[in-house]
Amino acid sequence: MEEQIAALAAELASLKEATAGLNRTTAETFYFLTIPLMVLIHAGFLSYEMGASRAKNALASGIxxxxxxxxxxxxxxxxxWFIYWAFPTGFSMSAGPAGISGYDYAxxxxNPAGSVMGPSVADSATxxxxxxxxxxxxxxxxxMSGSLIERIKIVGFTILAIVLGSFVWILGAAWGWHADGWLVTSLGYHDFGASGVVHAIAGFFTLGVLINLGARIGKFNPDGSANAIPGHSMPATLVGLMLIIAGFWGFLMACVIFPGEAWSWSSGIFATIYGTPVTLSAMTFNILMGFAGGAISSWVMTRDPFWMMSGALGGIISVAxxxxxxxxxxxxxxxxxGGVIMPIVARFVERLRIDDAVGAVALHGVVGVWGVVAVGIFASGYPALTTEGAPQIxxxxxVVGALVMAALGFIPGYGVSLLLKVMGLLRAPREAEIMGLDKAKVPAVAYPELLGDARVPTSPAE
Incomplete structure (x- = not known):
């Protein structure tokens, strides 16, 4: 009997080890697959932005x-990555209530110089x-990129992209997209799909840049009226927007915490980044309804294919x-x-003589704020965290969280772009803008047959 019990115990231990290994591998694969799905977002932005540019600027926009x-x-x-873990409680870098933040934890x-930020068979998560x-x-x-097309210097844009992508938004994520974030623990801030911490921050950062960058030549008349500057390929723009939406499944999939691991909130169900329960099934209902609602209302408002597809994206951002x-x-x-708000705000921004080439301030900035505020209107009373005594939404x-995200985006966007403007690194020269940034900066030709460009191609493929 003792031998049978020992054999059963060994078999059970082996089964538990195998199950744990399978769960660990599945969790790793789950997040691994979100990454190429999110790359589709960038393929989409590439197509979207190049299509929205005139042919003389297409390659510069893509580059x-x-x-x-x-x-x-x-x-x-x-x-x-260090900022996300170090700053949830504010600039003091102290540890938060959940004990997963602060300088020591980060x-x-x-630590980019430590072993944790490198290959290890013992670490399938980092x-x-x-x-x-x-x-x-x-x-x-x-x-940000699409709004600035056809007149920004590549070096200035790259600096702005680094500031926004590697410093600014991640600070907002630490505050409002982390279980120790002070907006969460103090105010019950809830932003599961990053309407605020990604979209609102990026949209208002873009607004700050646009104010200093100025409009494209020919966009506005002396009386303040605006001229349309259509891109060279509406089909490429529409395909790009659809690719962004496809990639958003990976984006939202990566917002959940896989169950059953040492770093998981739960052993049996997906959770939000705050530890509250969620299912992929529930997400699927609402992603699709968000897509449909935004597309329909934007089409009814404008009868414009560009705004229809932008509205589909705006609908998802509204519910994210x-x-x-x-x-x-x-x-x-x-x-x-959200689909109604977006074109109205875009027209208002244009009346302010701000040239937002693709409507990102409206689509991501203002609709992102709407998405955050909508949670307060329609979902107040839910617990913000799973911990005992946690604040409610x-x-x-x-509203306070949305204002923080807007300010966190706008202030550095305006400040850094103003500094670049003073240094002469923001706006392309007038001559280059008139000629086209492709001819000024890119040693290749987008459409040699159509544009009649006689330059010798330098691409190895040609």
């Missing part, structure tokens, strides 16, 4: 998008978590903050409101 992506990876490795979890967050960081820069809480018909209505907390 700065790719450079932003490339530069954010190493800068986020050396700075951004040194252990995100690399994929870092990768997913780096994609969030790159998304903020891509949000409360994606884990809404009943699907409620998500549909919230998305429809309130309209007050959501």
């Amino acid at each position: 700065k998008n790719i450079l932003a992506f490339a530069f954010i990876i190493p800068t986020f490795y050396y700075a951004g 040194v252990g979890a995100a 690399g994929v978590f870092f990768g997913a967050f780096a994609m969030f960081a790159a998304t903020t820069a891509s949000i 903050a409360g994606l884990d809480l809404y009943w699907p018909p409620m998500a549909f209505v919230i998305a429809m409101i 309130t309209l007050y907390g959501q």
Whole structure:
């Protein structure tokens, strides 16, 4: 009998070890797959932005998008990941109530000079978590990128992208997208799908830059009226927007915490970054309803294919903050409101003589704020955390959080771009803008047959 018990115990231990290994591998694979899905967002922004540019600027627009992506990876490795773990409680870098923040914790979890930020068969989580967050960081820069097309210097844009992607937004994430974040623990701030910590911050950072950058030549008349400057390929823009939406499934998938691991909130169900329960099933209902609501209302408002597809994205952004809480018909209505807000705000921004080429201030900035505030209107009373005595979600907390995100984006966006303007690193020369940034800066031709460019191609593929 003792031998049988020992054999059963050994078999049970082996089974538990195998199950734990399978769960660990599944969790690692889950986050690994979110990364190429989020790369689709950047393929989408690339197509979207190049299509929205005139043919003479198409390659320059694409190059700065790719450079932003490339530069954010190493800068986020050396700075951004550490900021997320060090600053949730504020600038003191003290530990928060959950004990997963502060300087000492950040040194252990995100020291770029330490062994944790490198390959280890004992660690199947850090690399994929870092990768997913780096994609969030790159998304903020891509949000900004389209608004600035056809007149910004590549070096100035790259500096702005690094500041936004590797320093600014991640500070907002530490405050409002972390279980120890002071907005969460003090005000019950809830922003599951990053309507505020990604979209609002990036949108208002962009607004600050646009004020200093100025409008494209020919955009505004002396009387203040605006001229349309259509891009060279609406089909490329629409395909790009659809790719962004496809990539958003990976973005939102990466917002959940996988169950059953030492770092998990739960042993049996997905959780939000705050530890509250969520399911992929619930997310699916609301993502689709958000897409539909935003597309329909924007189409009804404008009858414009660009705004229709932007509205679909805006609908998802509208419901992202409360994606884990809404009943699907409620998500549909919230998305429809976002789809109505967006073109109205875009026209208002244009009346201020601000040239936002793709409407990012409206689509990401203001609609991101709406997404955060909507949680306070429609989901007040839910616990913000799973801990005992945790604050509840309130309209007050959501409004304050939204204002913090807007200010956190706008102030550094305005300040850094003003400094670059003073240094002569922000705006391309007038002659280059008139000629086209491709001819001024890019040793290749986007459409040689159509543009009749006689330059000798320098690309090895040609």
